[in-house]
Amino acid sequence: MPPDATAIVQAKALVEVEDLARDFDVSKPWLYRVLQGDRKRILKAVAGVSFDIPRGTTLSLVGESGCGKTTVARLVVGLYPPSRGRIRFDGVDMAGLASRAEAESLRKRINMIFQDPYASLNPRWRVRDIIAEPIRAFRLLTDEKAIQERVAELLTQVKLSPKDGEKYPHEFSGGQRQRISIARALSSTPEFLVCDEPTSALDVSVQAQILNLMKDLQAEMGLTYLFISHNLAVVRHMSDRIGVMYLGRIVELAPGETLFATPRHPYTRMLLDAIPDLDMTGRARTPVGGEVPSPIDPPPGCAFHPRCPLANARCRAEVPQLRPVADAQVACHAVEEGRTA
Amino acid sequence: MPLLEVKNLRVEFPTRRGTLTAVDDVSFHIDPGEVLGVVGESGAGKSITGAAIIRLIEPPGRIAGGQVILNGRRIDNIPLDEMRHVRGKQIGAIFQDPLTTLNPLYSIGRQLVETMQTHLALSDREARARAIRWLEEVGIPGAAQRVDAYPHQFSGGMRQRVVIALALCAEPNLVIADEPTTALDVSIQAQVIALLKRLCREHGTAIMLVTHDMGVIAETADRVAVMYAGRIAEIGPVRDVVKHARHPYTEGLMGSIPALTHKVARLTQIEGAMPRLTDIPPGCAFHPRCPKVFERCRVERPDLMPTDGPNLAACWLHAPARGAREVGHAA
Known part of the structure; x- marks a missing residue:
């Protein structure tokens, strides 16, 4: 990361991510490798990503399958250790936490909402126990009555009834389950929520309910979101700033309005052009050919x-770095050289 | 005369707790060469409607009423072995997941050849040459070399192209495409939709496009039917439905x-x-x-x-x- 790209880091960012990378070893088992003379195969899921999220705002990462957006989400909440790079939360380096108590006090300020509301709720627990789990795990409340009161309050907050706490997850629809996930994520009173495709498994009318709820909660509680999605329209609706990812890197990072008004990176332009939209009835478009290459052998x-x-010889040889262009950052040689026109 | 007419179609699933009506009194038609979009949320009955037309409803589900008329001939009550000749020859089908449509044990060439020889009188050599031509038409690079490859050797977008070739190779008048691009990334989705549209226009094939994605419908369909709880809530030209909806x-x-x-x-x-x-x-x-x-x-x-x-x-x-x-x- 060159210093000029990180120079715009705002002093008040709640989350600062610097040159974050994560490799996965996808080699065959050792014996096979020895017998067949294969080399180790490393998948670079995230290859050096930097961004920061000011308090109370939403940063979205958008991209196609395999671009590394979910891996970034999981790195940021600490579900994977990073292979390289640093994550600072409220100025504290998450890797350098000495004691367990220190780590715990930081972790309860961060929580996550997952994509699949069918897989992320334990089917054998009552909803009130699912929601109370973070409260109990972090020992935020110890009195059982106080815990149940808090659970009822959280259920009301996500527009469910306190009586729903007695039920099991299978009694709820997908949208209601996602509300339960949100209530659970809020139960440790976090400041920062990482939302990994929270509405991708839902129907559009239910998606609208959940997106509206998430925006209301953000306004009420001053939450900071890292929002992961493949749906550009959803991302536009939710975000202050948007990072477009391609094969483990951010290729363009810009305020939402800028990204949609003046997309700069050729990939962003292609994505915006590829999405069928309600407003374009009858418009013919020219889809861009090719597919996302394998991240094992980029x-x-x-x-x-x-x-x-716009590719030329330099593009084939040199990895472009994110450079500021107006209020955006773009990793593209063609943009830097003014070849985009 | 419309190509396909569906009249008062009703599909029921008997269960232990009573009979569920998944599709209830649905009527619509598709003209030759027309693209009819069918949208709705999960459980609205849109996929079941498509499956009922080609008689692919899993028992105990059954067509409990109504008529399906293709080219002036009822196909909802003909014997199943006759129906097998309608499927493929007159109605092609494209489903969401190309991996479940393609047989993993047969090369894609063999699957194309088999489909074509079932419905068209072709020699082995002609059928193989035509299979390669279809693969070229759906944009598989190096079709002549890859005709003997197996489904797992293709990416998701390429597999869906093969499925499109398979659905169109016996030259049907109608293709039922059930969420054909839902499993694909946006850039690949655009390629597949453009391909499907172009091929059907060139061959004069009508499409019944079942999807939950209004954007895909808005860009592809001529008319659209919106389904809710097993019934059609609204049907009309795509622009009027999208921009001036009459149903709340x-x-x-x-x-x-x-x-x-x-x-x-x-x-x-x-x-x-x-x-x-x-x-x-x-x-x-x-x-x-x-x-x-x-x-x-x-x-x-x-x-x-x-x-x-x-x-x-x-x-x-x-x-x-x-x-x-x-x-x-x-x-």
Whole structure:
């Protein structure tokens, strides 16, 4: 990361991520490798990502399958240790926490909402116990009556009835289950929520309910969101700033309005052009060819160059870094050289 | 004459706790070469409608009433072995997941050849040459070399292209495409939709496009049917349904979709969720969630009726006598 790109880090950012990377070893078992003479195969899921999220705002990461957006979410909440790079929360380096108590006090300020509301709730627990789990795990309340009161309050907050606490997850629809996930995530009174595709499994009318609820809660409680999605329209609706990811890197990072008004990176332009939209009835479009290459064996230079109409020799050799362009940051040689026109 | 006519189709699933009606009195038609979009949320009955037309409903589910007429001939009551000749030859099918459509043990070439030889009189050599031509047409690079490859050797987008070739290779008049791009990434989705549209235009094939993605419908369909709780809530030309919905459900549905071109502070919200098939409310199934509900909706079930526009809507707001003053609210 060159210093000029990180120079815009705001002093008040709640979350600061610097050159974050995560490799996964996807080699065959050792014996196979020895017998067949195969080399180790490393998948670079995230290859150096930097961003910061000011308090009370939403940063979204958007991209197609395999671009590393979910891995970033999991790194930020600490579900995976990073291979490289740093995550600072409220100025504290998350890797450098000495004691368990210190780590716990930081962790309860961060929580996560997962994509699949069918898989993320324990089917054998009552809803009140699911929601109370973070309270009990962090020992925020010890009195059983106080815990139940808090659970009832959380259920009301996500527009469910306090009586729903007695039920089991299978009695609820997908949208209601996602409300339960949100109530659970809020139960440790976090400041920062990482939301990994929270509405992708839901129908559109239910998605609207959940997105509205998440926005209301943010306004009420001053929450900070890291929002992961593949749906650009949803991302536009939710975010202050948007990072577009491609093969483990952020290729463009810009305020939402800027990104949609003046997309700069050729990949962002392609994505925006590829999405069918309600307003474009009858419009013919020219889809861009090619597919996302394998992250195990990414193309040299800019990973997008095999699909990019603007690629030249430099793009095939040199990895572009994020550089500021107006109020955005773009990782593209063509943009830097003014070849985009 | 329409290519396909569906009249009062009813699909039932007997269960231990009584009979569920997944598709209830659905009627529509598709003209030759036309793209009819069928949208709705999970459980609206859109996939079951498609499956009923090609008689692929898993028992104990069954067609309990109505008629399906293809090229002037009823196909809902013909014997199943006759139906097998209709499937593939007259109606092709594309499903969401290409991996479950393709046989993993056969090369894609063999699957294409087998399909074509079942329905068309072709020699082995002709069929193979045609298989390669189809693969070229759907944009598989190096078709002549890859014709003997197996499904797992292709990416998701490429597999869906093979499925499209498979659906079109016996030259049917109608393709039923059930969520053909839902499993694909947006950039691949655009390629596949463009391909499907182009091929059907070139071959004069009509499409029944079943999807939950309004964006795909808006870009692809000529007309669209919106389904809710097993019935058609509204049907009409795509532009009129998207921009000037006459049914409150369609209106709410369109408002709940975040737009790419502008930002709103809040999305329109339809309270509640679609009823389960076990407890569909009396009267209009949408009435408990409807912002414009009035007395008649609670007791009497509306059928599709003309509105002030080209759309038909199953909504009492458009009833000539009592709802007249309300007409035009959405225009």
